[in-house]
Amino acid sequence: MPAEDKNATAGQGADTARPGTRRPGGRTARTRAAVRDAVLTGLAEHGYSGLTVEYVAEHSGVHKTTLYRRWGGVEELIADTLDLAGEDRWTPPDTGSLEGDLRALATEVLRSFTDPATASPSSAVIAAAFPSERAAEALRAYYAERFARCEAIIDRAVDRGDLPGPRTALDAGALVRALAAPLFFRLFITREGLTEHDTEQAVTVTLAAARAGAFRKGG
Amino acid sequence: MPAEDKNATAGQGADTARPGTRRPGGRTARTRAAVRDAVLTGLAEHGYSGLTVEYVAEHSGVHKTTLYRRWGGVEELIADTLDLAGEDRWTPPDTGSLEGDLRALATEVLRSFTDPATASPSSAVIAAAFPSERAAEALRAYYAERFARCEAIIDRAVDRGDLPGPRTALDAGALVRALAAPLFFRLFITREGLTEHDTEQAVTVTLAAARAGAFRKGG
Known part of the structure; x- marks a missing residue:
């Protein structure tokens, strides 16, 4: 979270x-x-x-x-x-550009999992999903809803001409997950830790893939 | 594993x-x-x-x-x-092309975490790293060594002309992690499950980013 x-x-x-x-x-x-x-x-x-x-x-x-x-x-x-x-009013960052939005989103993940006040409970919920199928289900629903909200970033990018449309041809869910995945991967799988260098790299990689059309559906 | x-x-x-x-x-x-x-x-x-x-x-x-x-x-x-x-003789796939190697590697991850014989112990080791700092350290060392071996895929791709060199300008570790991250993310964070569609998407995204130069160091 x-x-x-x-x-x-x-x-x-x-x-x-x-x-x-x-x-x-x-x-x-x-x-x-x-x-x-x-x-x-x-x-x-x-x-x-x-x-x-x-x-x-x-x-x-x-x-x-x-x-x-x-x-x-x-x-x-x-x-x-x-x-x-999942019932809060959180909305994804709206900075005026796709790159800015992705950077702000990655920075939010970085902060929430490196700030001692929030890192422990957030990690503990992810850990609870290993032994508890009920917790795993709740985590799945939580993230599905979270990433659905993040798709607004892609809607705006297409409207703005930051990404080639049409919007319906893009797998927006995959794009926002591609940004988040390497951050969580370093934190909870390889346990390598997370710095601003890593969030910046995730932004660069996701943007490059998006601009090359890698998130087109069926592509 | x-x-x-x-x-x-x-x-x-x-x-x-x-x-x-x-x-x-x-x-x-x-x-x-x-x-x-x-x-x-x-x-x-x-x-x-x-x-x-x-x-x-x-x-x-x-x-x-x-x-x-x-x-x-x-x-x-x-x-x-x-x-x-980590002391085994595992080597990354060598199929003759960057795309083939990445696909084979993603498929190995998919199989190891969906085959009931190996999925439970592998997941359990990742889970153990949450409560145990000693297990987390061992997991970090394990994956660091694993991904270092995977860099051979990038060496060969540059030699072959599949990726623009020079090799020293590329962050090969980031490239192989970019492929693996969305797979582990779906399995252990969002808990959405993993299919061949997802491994194929990871290959497409990683290749597109690599060819666009997103894994250049300091880029």
Whole structure:
């Protein structure tokens, strides 16, 4: 999750605008946010295998039996945390050029995973998807929705003439993923770390491929 | 780890040619391979948090006290498993063209992470790097060495005239990582799964960027 998510979702999202608003299952926005914070802290501190409903109860102030009744268990708590993160109002950068937008997006990824305040919980959610199929599903839905929002960058680039159209011939999802993939790859697979040099290289490579027509569908 | 690793390292590597060869710390190649198999099985079955020295002892036939004395603990057992995987004789594909080599390499990644026999232990090692800094270090070393071998693909492409030289001006490491990154990204971050369509797209994008000069150093 980008750094912005956590703050943006703390009661500001469309569905969580007024703390106390009732949601299906009787969860209020305020309760959900408190539970979300406890889940992220617990994941960052103890990982998936060490996260318990007891821990979430203690750190959220929500009673254990309420957590069991309204969520069900640890897997559902993690999934709801990701659902909640996906309900924010985040929009992709809009700098006026394709290159600027891609650079700003890559920089957001860099910051969110290198800032100690957000890196641990974000990494912990990715880690939780290995042992938990339910967390993996929630992560898949989270990123699918995130990258769908990022396609606005491509819409604007085609409108502007920054990329040859027609827009429908372009695999915009593949283009925005091509930018993000090498960053996550260095962070979580090869474990080489991430610097501005790497984000700049991802921008250069993605732009060059896009301008050479590599993201044309069926091409 | 590619599918080939496990078999290739079972006593065939340069350092492990003769089962029984003595290694520093008194580990023999045969013992190391048995321990490696038990570690991978244990990781795949129980994950990092569930892997114990007792499990490895039981499944490798090596006594627990021997494991503690020669390795130290679970983290060192995982690290040695990765070290051993890195000692094989794997070489990158050599098909006669840059496009063919990249395609064959992407296909190897696809197979190793979708074949049930190899997918679980390989994923489990990546998962173990989240909670264990020692496993993360070993994973970093493993992939650094792996991608260094892959640079032979770029050497040959320049020699052949498939890529404009000089070779020293190219960031070959970035090129081979650009091919692999979107595959691992789909598998372990966005959790979208991986098909031949995706490997083909990775080849197209990487080739287009390479031919447009996006992997020139300082470019």
